[in-house]
Amino acid sequence: MGFRPTSETFPLLLVINPNAGKKSSSEHLTKTIQPALDHAGVPYRVIETTSKGFAQEYFRENIRQIFIDFVQSLAASSSAVSAQQGDTEGVTGTGEGTTTTAAATTAGPPEVVLKIMVIGGDGTVHEVINGVLQGIHGSSPSSGPSFVNDNFRPKVELSIIPTGTGNAIATSQGVMNPQDALDRFLAEKSVPLRVVQVSQRNNNTSHTNTNTTTTTTNSNGDNDSSSTQGAWKPVVYTAVVNSFGLHCATVFDAEGLRGLGNVRFKASVLKNIAFLKQYPARVELFGPVQKYDRSSHQLIANATTTTTSPQQDQQQQQQQQQQPSVTLPGPFTYLMLTKQSSLEPGFVPTPFANTSDEWLDILAVQNVGRGQILDILGDALKDGLHVKQHENVEYYKAKVVEIETPTQGRLCVDGEFLDIAAGPEGRVRFEVVSDPNIQLFHLCV
Numbered sequence: 001m002g003f004r005p006t007s008e009t010f011p012l013l014l015v016i017n018p019n020a021g022k023k024s025s026s027e028h029l030t031k032t033i034q035p036a037l038d039h040a041g042v043p044y045r046v047i048e049t050t051s052k053g054f055a056q057e058y059f060r061e062n063i064r065q066i067f068i069d070f071v072q073s074l075a076a077s078s079s080a081v082s083a084q085q086g087d088t089e090g091v092t093g094t095g096e097g098t099t100t101t102a103a104a105t106t107a108g109p110p111e112v113v114l115k116i117m118v119i120g121g122d123g124t125v126h127e128v129i130n131g132v133l134q135g136i137h138g139s140s141p142s143s144g145p146s147f148v149n150d151n152f153r154p155k156v157e158l159s160i161i162p163t164g165t166g167n168a169i170a171t172s173q174g175v176m177n178p179q180d181a182l183d184r185f186l187a188e189k190s191v192p193l194r195v196v197q198v199s200q201r202n203n204n205t206s207h208t209n210t211n212t213t214t215t216t217t218n219s220n221g222d223n224d225s226s227s228t229q230g231a232w233k234p235v236v237y238t239a240v241v242n243s244f245g246l247h248c249a250t251v252f253d254a255e256g257l258r259g260l261g262n263v264r265f266k267a268s269v270l271k272n273i274a275f276l277k278q279y280p281a282r283v284e285l286f287g288p289v290q291k292y293d294r295s296s297h298q299l300i301a302n303a304t305t306t307t308t309s310p311q312q313d314q315q316q317q318q319q320q321q322q323q324p325s326v327t328l329p330g331p332f333t334y335l336m337l338t339k340q341s342s343l344e345p346g347f348v349p350t351p352f353a354n355t356s357d358e359w360l361d362i363l364a365v366q367n368v369g370r371g372q373i374l375d376i377l378g379d380a381l382k383d384g385l386h387v388k389q390h391e392n393v394e395y396y397k398a399k400v401v402e403i404e405t406p407t408q409g410r411l412c413v414d415g416e417f418l419d420i421a422a423g424p425e426g427r428v429r430f431e432v433v434s435d436p437n438i439q440l441f442h443l444c445v
């Protein structure tokens, strides 16, 4: 298959990972999706991934041209419609006023909605998101002028046909199978899909997946932080889950067990519980924080976020940016920072997570033994009961989270791995940034 950018109308890019989950993507494409799109009259281009990293590289290299072709094709179909109507409404066909509906025109900058359907799992979605953002912004939003700005800010609407193993994003929206996902795409309803910016300060960062290690060397000089330790540099964006400790070790070991199919996570978690470790780290939450209160069963705002005047509000915000609102000293048995409530059907580690809000949900379990973590994870499999039941489970919502490990550590970032140096040099920051040039993604629901 493969995709060739053309100037034809292509309202949909279809990215298929034939290797996802039980390798059923191709069958879903030919038997269900293509007939439905043909019936609905939706033209599409197919991009078939051939290896790990393919989708990310594809979008990094081609996203600019894709937008050019897309806008041109909308303009062309807009002028064709206006010609059919005798051009009575003065449509020029230059692309100005282009909206999602090719025929419609409005005042102001063009609203462009690029639709991408992913037939695969969360790893493929992660690659698409990172490829699009790297193609738009280069290595970081501060690395130079970007073609996405106040004058051109497209939406990227993702429809996820869940053929992967976990399918966390789809499952968290209650999408249980490919047909359900297809119906939702055709219904044309979407919500914002916020991504988490993962940043490091040091000049050399090692971002690893099981097949490749990418080392990024930042060019110094562009400071976007007042810290004496230098600017925060985005390393990767995540939409699913960031973790440390048992969950990260489980995902890492499960990669080596792909031959076992979908039971590889179960095998890996049992192994990591049998040889349970505690993972030393300090985690700091900055800015406003909400904590789950087990007695009232509510998320309660941290007292320090209450303000009385706009002036105090500003002062307090500055203080909150510098001083952590909450510090978790570790060591951690289990730590998860996520935008999704569920990681697979029935497993709901972070029940209050919302893909569209600007909070990062944090599940922290510090220094518990084998029996306790088994009970906690068992209750997480009962639609998130662990949060209500276990006093060793701490649940927060925060805007900014930083983690530092006293020895070399490993983080899982949407199924890929970030090896971090010991101490302040390796510190990692997670933030649901409000930059509208980053938060371009929407999700069909």
Ligand SMILES: Nc1ncnc2c1ncn2[C@@H]1O[C@H](COP(=O)(O)OP(=O)(O)OP(=O)(O)O)[C@@H](O)[C@H]1O
Binding pocket: 017, 018, 019, 020, 021, 022, 049, 050, 051, 052, 053, 054, 120, 121, 122, 123, 124, 125, 127, 163, 164, 165, 166, 167, 168, 415
């Ligand atoms: N043709 C291919 N051959 C091998 N690996 C591929 C191919 N295309 C993509 N990949 C890689 O396969 C990995 C897993 O894909 P994906 O996440 O879609 O499925 P999954 O792991 O089964 O599902 P989930 O992430 O939801 O648990 C991704 O990291 C992706 O880069």
